[in-house]
Amino acid sequence: MKEKFEKNISIKNKRATFDYELLDTFTAGIVLTGTEIKSIRQGKASLVDTFCIVEKGEVWVKNMYIAEYFYGTYNNHNARRDRKLLLNRKEIRKLDDAIRTSGFTVVPTRLFINDKGLAKLIVAIARGKKEYDKRNAIKDRDDKREMARAFQR
Numbered sequence: 239m240k241e242k243f244e245k246n247i248s249i250k251n252k253r254a255t256f257d258y259e260l261l262d263t264f265t266a267g268i269v270l271t272g273t274e275i276k277s278i279r280q281g282k283a284s285l286v287d288t289f290c291i292v293e294k295g296e297v298w299v300k301n302m303y304i305a306e307y308f309y310g311t312y313n314n315h316n317a318r319r320d321r322k323l324l325l326n327r328k329e330i331r332k333l334d335d336a337i338r339t340s341g342f343t344v345v346p347t348r349l350f351i352n353d354k355g356l357a358k359l360i361v362a363i364a365r366g367k368k369e370y371d372k373r374n375a376i377k378d379r380d381d382k383r384e385m386a387r388a389f390q391r
Contacts, residue, residue, distance in 0.1 A: 251285035258364035267324035
């Protein structure tokens, strides 16, 4: 019988929400090797500078960093290899149409382990923000922080 995981793993791509306007999200499974899932369960992964492509009807995540497993021997994985995402055909078609449209991209936003112990990746169709949009986001964030401080006093 499988044991429940007490430690919730949730690795976020904070840069994605700052650089992009997220329009639509999908939850995808990832094809991993044994040492990769062990590293993810230890929380040793990063989504910085990660993006997705659609190639021959398959979705691949590029440049995702998963640290080598400490106890892995010659079976250890390459830290930045391309990994296949598991989505249904309708979702793949939506992502492919979005990528082909100018100004849109597909970025991973969150990596987590679900209740069954499987690694899942949330990917989003995104449009890049302009510089003034980023300044407005920073201003809004600072205003919310200031209001929270005033409310606590």
